[in-house]
Amino acid sequence: MKIAIGFHGAAGRMGQRLVTLAREDAAFRVVAALEGASNPKIGQDAGEVAGIGTIGVPLSHELPLEPKPDVIVDFSVPEGTMELLKVVTARQIPLVVATTGFTAEQKAEILAAAHQTAILFSPNMSLSVNVLFELTRQAAQMLKDKDFDVEIIEKHHRFKKDSPSGTAMQFARIVQEVQGQTELRHGREGLVGERPRTEIGMHAVRVGDNVGEHEILFSTLGETLELVHRGHSRDSYARGALAAAKFLVGKPAGTYSMRDVLGL
Ligand SMILES: NC(=O)C1=CN([C@@H]2O[C@H](COP(=O)(O)OP(=O)(O)OC[C@H]3O[C@@H](n4cnc5c(N)ncnc54)[C@H](OP(=O)(O)O)[C@@H]3O)[C@@H](O)[C@H]2O)C=CC1
Numbered sequence: 001m002k003i004a005i006g007f008h009g010a011a012g013r014m015g016q017r018l019v020t021l022a023r024e025d026a027a028f029r030v031v032a033a034l035e036g037a038s039n040p041k042i043g044q045d046a047g048e049v050a051g052i053g054t055i056g057v058p059l060s061h062e063l064p065l066e067p068k069p070d071v072i073v074d075f076s077v078p079e080g081t082m083e084l085l086k087v088v089t090a091r092q093i094p095l096v097v098a099t100t101g102f103t104a105e106q107k108a109e110i111l112a113a114a115h116q117t118a119i120l121f122s123p124n125m126s127l128s129v130n131v132l133f134e135l136t137r138q139a140a141q142m143l144k145d146k147d148f149d150v151e152i153i154e155k156h157h158r159f160k161k162d163s164p165s166g167t168a169m170q171f172a173r174i175v176q177e178v179q180g181q182t183e184l185r186h187g188r189e190g191l192v193g194e195r196p197r198t199e200i201g202m203h204a205v206r207v208g209d210n211v212g213e214h215e216i217l218f219s220t221l222g223e224t225l226e227l228v229h230r231g232h233s234r235d236s237y238a239r240g241a242l243a244a245a246k247f248l249v250g251k252p253a254g255t256y257s258m259r260d261v262l263g264l
């Protein structure tokens with residue numbers, strides 16, 4: 001039996017790649033392609049929008065009653081995800097949340113919804129970024145209390161709405177958990193004084209069509225260690241999200257992570 005999969009934000013940059021790659025994967029049948037109510041492409045075929053020809057699934061705002069998806073993958077905007085949460089909890093549909101830019105309150109709502117259905121929530125679906133989360137934790141542990149400054153630089157395309165990226169925030173949280181920095185310093189300007197060791201510097205660069213780069217710098221007097229990930233295309237995120245969808249089908253309510261999917 002094929003997995004019936006739905007996409008939320010289906011006409012977006014990521015949504016189009018997901019529709020395309022899911023159609024190439026014999027494990028899936030695409031049954032829903034959801035978009036914001038005001039999207040001008042509502043009613044158009046999701047495959048036509050993705051550039052792969054007609055697949056018989058129109059872009060819609062409401063999730064049709066039938067066929068019920070076995071899982072939904074969300075790459076949209078925070079307000080859209082919050083709306084979708086009501087639908088997936090009412091209908092007990094597992095959800096992969098890949099959207100970023102949530103407030104702390106919105107994150108708490110997503111975690112609360114996981115009491116009612118299975119939710120996998122990750123700011124980055126790529127295998128190697130998730131490996132880098134682990135390497136960063138190890139580096140932070142080994143360099144703890146050794147007089148290192150930590151700065152995080154992320155680069156993304158000019159269309160990105162949230163800053164810093166959800167992934168950069170996750171790198172910062174990992175280092176803070178291990179080393180205890182109390183403050184995130186978003187850029188610097190003016191006579192800000194010497195750098196305290198209690199902050200992590202955060203720098204968001206927005207350039208052209210960059211699909212995502214993250215650098216974590218551990219630097220002390222005389223040397224710098226740089227951990228770097230560079231995306232080549234959006235397909236690394238899309239493939240990770242489809243692996244997460246396969247993993248989540250049939251799982252009981254609860255929160256899951258890419259570590260579970262990738263066996264890290
Ligand atoms: N976790 C990960 O690995 C990754 C996460 N992302 C995140 O995914 C999200 C989407 O990225 P990207 O595809 O580049 O962005 P896009 O803007 O290209 O796509 C978002 C889509 O969501 C649609 N949308 C807007 N409002 C709603 C709504 N209320 N309900 C449903 N859909 C809606 C947008 O429509 P419209 O254009 O009409 O506004 C658009 O089609 C971002 O938050 C990004 O940071 C991206 C890549 C990887």
Ligand SMILES: O=C(O)C1=N[C@H](C(=O)O)C[C@H](O)C1
Pocket residue numbers: 100123124156157160164165166167168211212213
């Ligand atoms: O908007 C993007 O493009 C990306 N967003 C995610 C984030 O905010 O971390 C993941 C990836 O870097 C691409």
